[in-house]
Amino acid sequence: MPADLAVRALCAEARLGPKPGLVDHRGRGAHDDMDLALMLASAEALRPVFRSLALAARRMPVGVALRVELGRLGRAGEQVMLKVTRGVNTHRGALWALGLLVAGAATAGAEREAVGRAARLAAIPDGDIPVSHGERVRRRFRVGGARAEAAAGFPHVVEVALPRLRAGRAAGLAEDVARLDALLAVMSLLDDTCVLHRGGLEGLRVVRRGAARVLAEGGAGTDRGRAALLELDGRLRAARLSPGGSGDLLAAGLFLDLVPWPGSVAGADPGVVSCRR
Numbered sequence: 001m002p003a004d005l006a007v008r009a010l011c012a013e014a015r016l017g018p019k020p021g022l023v024d025h026r027g028r029g030a031h032d033d034m035d036l037a038l039m040l041a042s043a044e045a046l047r048p049v050f051r052s053l054a055l056a057a058r059r060m061p062v063g064v065a066l067r068v069e070l071g072r073l074g075r076a077g078e079q080v081m082l083k084v085t086r087g088v089n090t091h092r093g094a095l096w097a098l099g100l101l102v103a104g105a106a107t108a109g110a111e112r113e114a115v116g117r118a119a120r121l122a123a124i125p126d127g128d129i130p131v132s133h134g135e136r137v138r139r140r141f142r143v144g145g146a147r148a149e150a151a152a153g154f155p156h157v158v159e160v161a162l163p164r165l166r167a168g169r170a171a172g173l174a175e176d177v178a179r180l181d182a183l184l185a186v187m188s189l190l191d192d193t194c195v196l197h198r199g200g201l202e203g204l205r206v207v208r209r210g211a212a213r214v215l216a217e218g219g220a221g222t223d224r225g226r227a228a229l230l231e232l233d234g235r236l237r238a239a240r241l242s243p244g245g246s247g248d249l250l251a252a253g254l255f256l257d258l259v260p261w262p263g264s265v266a267g268a269d270p271g272v273v274s275c276r277r
């Protein structure tokens with residue numbers, strides 16, 4: 001079941017729009033090699049991968065052996081994704097964040113417990129760190145990136161995206177507006193290695209300040225905020241800046257919000273996030 005919710009969260013994130021610089025129903029965002037159909041196909045292809053991650057987490061306690069197994073399954077999952085997309089990185093970062101959270105949620109009774117397990121797993125060295133864009137960017141700009149975010153207990157999910165999403169709903173905002181504002185809140189704060197890789201510190205400044213400005217203008221649900229959002233989208237597309245890490249962390253928040261934790265009030269209306277819509 002957590003596996004199905006992870007796929008739904010990925011589809012909901014992909015369909016949400018207008019998102020600045022990211023793939024959505026309008027088009028390719030800052031990417032020239034992906035579109036919504038590819039994102040949805042990639043999300044669906046990851047369903048058995050998430051299932052195998054959840055099964056492993058049910059079989060083994062949090063520890064080195066489980067971390068090694070998740071690393072093996074996660075890397076195999078990346079190959080599944082690359083086969084379906086013919087080599088395009090649609091969901092590498094998302095598989096990392098959601099894979100760990102699916103594993104954490106598989107045996108947890110509450111959101112905090114799931115995130116804590118995911119963080120402990122992320123903090124265990126995996127021993128097989130590839131020389132990726134992220135690794136080079138982390139060294140050059142001295143930022144933590146996706147690994148540090150997970151090992152710290154996903155602070156941009158738990159302390160930024162989810163509170164913003166829930167506050168937006170409580171204030172009566174439409175669901176897509178609450179989600180866009182949650183994405184913008186993450187974008188305004190995150191050291192996103194996707195952005196740093198393509199645009200350096202100046203690119204990161206454009207993304208963060210632009211997102212903060214949309215929120216300061218009233219958020220995605222107001223005329224002024226929407227105009228600022230569309231302007232930011234134009235700038236990010238022109239500069240080929242994709243806030244992919246923020247997209248991943250919004251999907252992670254949507255996943256945690258969808259899990260029907262025992263004894264908690266249900267979060268989003270599940271119908272809103274159906275992949276078939």
Ligand SMILES: CC(C)(COP(=O)(O)OP(=O)(O)OC[C@H]1O[C@@H](n2cnc3c(N)ncnc32)[C@H](O)[C@@H]1O)[C@@H](O)C(=O)NCCC(=O)NCCS
Nearest residue numbers: 071074093096099132133134145146149191192193244245
């Ligand atoms: C840790 C990962 C992301 C690799 O990190 P690395 O920095 O080398 O990758 P890369 O530069 O490709 O970035 C990964 C992606 O993370 C996202 N991201 C970028 N910045 C951030 C950030 N600050 N916080 C969260 N996510 C971010 C982006 O989508 C980015 O594309 C991961 O893919 C990995 O180690 N995979 C191995 C398999 C594994 O252990 N899986 C575990 C369970 S699924």
Ligand SMILES: Nc1ncnc2c1ncn2[C@@H]1O[C@H](COP(=O)(O)OP(=O)(O)OP(=O)(O)O)[C@@H](O)[C@H]1O
Nearest residue numbers: 014022023089090091092093094194242244247248
């Ligand atoms: N809606 C979205 N649109 C685009 N990317 C997204 C979206 N949601 C999440 N992402 C994340 O953004 C990442 C895209 O990575 P990135 O742009 O760095 O690709 P790359 O191929 O590694 O880099 P580059 O294209 O610069 O060579 C994916 O790993 C994915 O997890």
